[in-house]
Amino acid sequence: MPKPRRSRTVQPPARAAALPRHGGLAVPWITGWFDGRPYFGVNFPVRRSQAVTYRLCQFCRQPLGRRIGLVVRPADTSAGYVDEPGMHPECLDYAVAVCPMLNGAMDHYRSGPPATVAGLLASTPARAGKPAEAYEAWFITPSGYEIAYAADGMVLGIRLDVPVLMKRPVRAAAHPRLTDEHAALLRQVLALESSPEGLTTP
Ligand SMILES: [Zn+2]
Incomplete structure (x- = not known):
C-alpha cells in the first residue's frame, strides 16, 4: 500500500537560493555560525x-x-522598536514556516548556545528559557522605515511608531504550515545544538 504523502516540503524563496543549508533548511544570512555550525536565533x-x-x-x-516585513513581539511594541532587521514578505513566510519559535512548534525559547558562543557572537539571549511570546508580522513601506538609535548613536533597530500597512499574528496563523518532516528535523537540529561537543563553558 503506498504511504500517503503527509505534506509538502517548504522551499525557501528563489531569492534565497544561494544561502547555505543546514539539516535541509536555508540558514539566514544573519544567523551566527560557530565551529561550522549555525546557531538559529543567534544573530551576528x-x-x-x-x-x-x-x-x-x-x-x-x-x-x-x-513591502517590508517585521516580526514583532509585545516587548518590541513597548520598546518602540524591533531589534531584528526587516525581511521580504516571502522570506518572512519561509522563516515562519520552518522556525519552531515563530510558528508555535516550540513554546519555550531554548536555553541558548554555550556562553563561549554567545560571547563570540556578542549576543546574550535574554529570552533563553522563557515562554515564547506572541509574534506578529507587521508590514511597512520604505517611507515608514526609520532607524531607532541609542543616545550613543548605536543602532537599536527599526521604529514601530510608524504607519503600518498590515499586522498579522504569525504563531497561530503559521502553525499548520510546518510539515511533520520539518518539525522532526528541527527538533533534531536543536537537540544537537543544545549539547555541542568540543565547546567549553567558562
Ligand atoms: Zn529576503
Whole structure:
C-alpha cells in the first residue's frame, strides 16, 4: 500500500537560493555560525546592524523592497522598536514556516548556545528559557522605515511608531504550515545544538 504523502516540503524563496543549508533548511544570512555550525536565533551583531542601516533583508541579505516585513513581539511594541532587521514578505513566510519559535512548534525559547558562543557572537539571549511570546508580522513601506538609535548613536533597530500597512499574528496563523518532516528535523537540529561537543563553558 503506498504511504500517503503527509505534506509538502517548504522551499525557501528563489531569492534565497544561494544561502547555505543546514539539516535541509536555508540558514539566514544573519544567523551566527560557530565551529561550522549555525546557531538559529543567534544573530551576528555586525550583520544585524548592517541590515538595519542599509535596509537589507536579514534572511537573504538583498535590499528590501516595497513591502517590508517585521516580526514583532509585545516587548518590541513597548520598546518602540524591533531589534531584528526587516525581511521580504516571502522570506518572512519561509522563516515562519520552518522556525519552531515563530510558528508555535516550540513554546519555550531554548536555553541558548554555550556562553563561549554567545560571547563570540556578542549576543546574550535574554529570552533563553522563557515562554515564547506572541509574534506578529507587521508590514511597512520604505517611507515608514526609520532607524531607532541609542543616545550613543548605536543602532537599536527599526521604529514601530510608524504607519503600518498590515499586522498579522504569525504563531497561530503559521502553525499548520510546518510539515511533520520539518518539525522532526528541527527538533533534531536543536537537540544537537543544545549539547555541542568540543565547546567549553567558562
Ligand atoms: Zn529576503
